[in-house]
Amino acid sequence: xxxxxxxxxxxxxxxxxxxxxxxxxxxxxxxxxxxxxxxxxxxxxxxxxxxxxxxxxxxxxxxxxxxxxxxxxxxxxxxxxxxxxxxxxxxxxxxxxxxxxxxxxxxxxxxxxxxxxxxxxxxxxxxxxxxxxxxxxxxxxxxxxxxxxxxxxxxxxxxxxxxxxxxxxxxxxxxxxxxxxxxxxxxxxxxxxxxxxxxxxxxxxxxxxxxxxxxxxxxxxxxxxxxxxxxxxxxxxxxxxxxxxxxxxxxxxxxxxxxxxxxxxxxxxxxx
Amino acid sequence: xxxxxxxxxxxxxxxxxxxxxxxxxxxxxxxxxxxxxxxxxxxxxxxxxxxxxxxxxxxxxxxxxxxxxxxxxxxxxxxxxxxxxxxxxxxxxxxxxxxxxxxxxxxxxxxxxxxxxxxxxxxxxxxxxxxxxxxxxxxxxxxxxxxxxxxxxxxxxxxxxxxxxxxxxxxxxxxxxxxxxxxxxxxxxxxxxxxxxxxxxxxxxxxxxxxxxxxxxxxxxxxxxxxxxxxxxxxxxxxxxxxxxxxxxxxxxxxxxxxxxxxxxxxxxx
Numbered sequence: 001x002x003x004x005x006x007x008x009x010x011x012x013x014x015x016x017x018x019x020x021x022x023x024x025x026x027x028x029x030x031x032x033x034x035x036x037x038x039x040x041x042x043x044x045x046x047x048x049x050x051x052x053x054x055x056x057x058x059x060x061x062x063x064x065x066x067x068x069x070x071x072x073x074x075x076x077x078x079x080x081x082x083x084x085x086x087x088x089x090x091x092x093x094x095x096x097x098x099x100x101x102x103x104x105x106x107x108x109x110x111x112x113x114x115x116x117x118x119x120x121x122x123x124x125x126x127x128x129x130x131x132x133x134x135x136x137x138x139x140x141x142x143x144x145x146x147x148x149x150x151x152x153x154x155x156x157x158x159x160x161x162x163x164x165x166x167x168x169x170x171x172x173x174x175x176x177x178x179x180x181x182x183x184x185x186x187x188x189x190x191x192x193x194x195x196x197x198x199x200x201x202x203x204x205x206x207x208x209x210x211x212x213x214x215x216x217x218x219x220x221x222x223x224x225x226x227x228x229x230x231x232x233x234x235x236x237x238x239x240x241x242x243x244x245x246x247x248x249x250x251x252x253x254x255x256x257x258x259x260x261x262x263x264x265x266x267x268x269x270x271x272x
Numbered sequence: 273x274x275x276x277x278x279x280x281x282x283x284x285x286x287x288x289x290x291x292x293x294x295x296x297x298x299x300x301x302x303x304x305x306x307x308x309x310x311x312x313x314x315x316x317x318x319x320x321x322x323x324x325x326x327x328x329x330x331x332x333x334x335x336x337x338x339x340x341x342x343x344x345x346x347x348x349x350x351x352x353x354x355x356x357x358x359x360x361x362x363x364x365x366x367x368x369x370x371x372x373x374x375x376x377x378x379x380x381x382x383x384x385x386x387x388x389x390x391x392x393x394x395x396x397x398x399x400x401x402x403x404x405x406x407x408x409x410x411x412x413x414x415x416x417x418x419x420x421x422x423x424x425x426x427x428x429x430x431x432x433x434x435x436x437x438x439x440x441x442x443x444x445x446x447x448x449x450x451x452x453x454x455x456x457x458x459x460x461x462x463x464x465x466x467x468x469x470x471x472x473x474x475x476x477x478x479x480x481x482x483x484x485x486x487x488x489x490x491x492x493x494x495x496x497x498x499x500x501x502x503x504x505x506x507x508x509x510x511x512x513x514x515x516x517x518x519x520x521x522x523x524x525x526x527x528x529x530x531x532x533x534x535x536x537x538x539x540x541x542x
Contacts, residue, residue: 212356
């Protein structure tokens with residue numbers, strides 16, 4: 001049985017003609033018919049209007065909604081994770097601002113959503129001013145620019161992690177010869193950067209195996225800023241919001257020198 | 273912006289024409305147009321086909337699905353919960369062994385499942401030898417054994433965090449008795465450390481509010497070890513395995529002094 005059949009059955013159970021149902025719900029009888037026989041697709045509000053007009057019970061209502069591909073009615077959702085368990089963007093931003101180390105949130109395609117101030121200092125950027133939200137903030141797309149290749153000391157390590165994720169985390173896995181449209185655009189932007197690094201990325205691609213998705217993973221990051229010095233981090237990537245594909249990146253300084261330099265950086269005047 | 277505008281925007285970002293997208297998704301260009309300008313409603317299947325064709329990332333994808341009234345999904349880029357996505361206790365133990373800072377895994381009752389070497393050095397315990405798995409490894413108990421508690425600055429702070437978590441994990445009457453026999457046993461064990469800890473815990477219990485359960489939690493912790501000095505941490509609690517109620521605890525050193533202290537601790541004999 002299709003959901004259209006279920007809808008018809010629900011109407012017939014309460015003994016309404018198509019015309020009567022159409023009248024109560026403010027639609028035309030032909031629209032009702034087209035939904036019942038599957039020749040047209042309703043919007044969710046339209047379908048809900050029909051279900052309310054029929055006063056079908058919650059179970060039937062939700063089975064029809066789900067069959068038609070829509071979200072069930074909220075009232076009936078059984079509590080799994082408590083609401084608010086995942087971070088909203090605003091909450092995540094507030095949270096990373098409180099971290100004493102560089103911390104930021106990215107999407108699963110490496111787009112930076114928000115970053116605390118010390119992250120911006122380590123990367124020597126002004127996120128809000130220089131990078132508009134969206135693909136402009138894709139870490140991979142900008143990683144070949146000299147301003148980043150000049151200050152990152154373990155570029156190859158970081159590139160390998162990105163490649164392993166691209167190959168392993170994405171359904172169907174990305175292939176260089178046949179990238180998905182989004183990553184094709186990312187790579188196009190990447191190729192406008194330092195040609196030496198573009199070549200390295202392609203060479204690394206071959207030898208880097210895919211990695212299986214895990215709820216948490218680590219990668220090393222080493223930055224060296226002129227006038228500041230070396231800072232070594234282990235980035236801990238962990239869940240921020242699973243349905244929205246957001247992850248926290250905590251760049252944990254891994255020795256005394258890194259903390260000394262991080263403090264020095266915090267006190268020095270902003271360049272950008 | 274309507275979801276149709278969003279759909280158009282993601283298509284334009286990846287530089288596809290309507291015709292090209294239509295070809296990829298197996299629909300007509302006119303259909304794509306009608307969705308973008310809101311003159312027709314897609315089925316969820318149809319919309320998903322378009323989003324799949326563009327491999328739109330989950331955040332934008334779900335914004336569009338929800339905008340169009342459909343259920344979001346988490347199954348696009350890397351199905352969220354494939355087998356192996358969560359850590360088994362053994363994988364977790366291997367994972368924390370590699371970390372240069374103190375890290376351990378505990379369950380939702382605060383029982384320590386495993387702890388890396390550095391953690392055990394700070395606490396001055398040999399977990400395997402001294403504490404059998406189970407209630408004897410409950411942090412409330414461990415943290416109130418005098419030899420550990422004496423090193424610990426800010427006991428109140430950590431106890432408050434624990435209380436806030438217990439209260440939110442066990443909604444109901446706001447008294448310790450109603451938590452059942454397990455926590456009664458924990459209190460019993462705590463009292464072995466001295467009556468002071470239980471009394472203080474009960475005092476804090478009454479004026480600590482439950483926290484909002486979140487996928488991640490942070491709290492400060494400070495230790496002072498003889499011959500090592502002050503160790504200041506920002507503890508980060510993150511998911512390890514939800515089905516098993518396990519969390520990672522990363523005790524992240526927040527200054528150079530702490531890293532120097534950890535080096536001393538690491539290099540001296542156990």
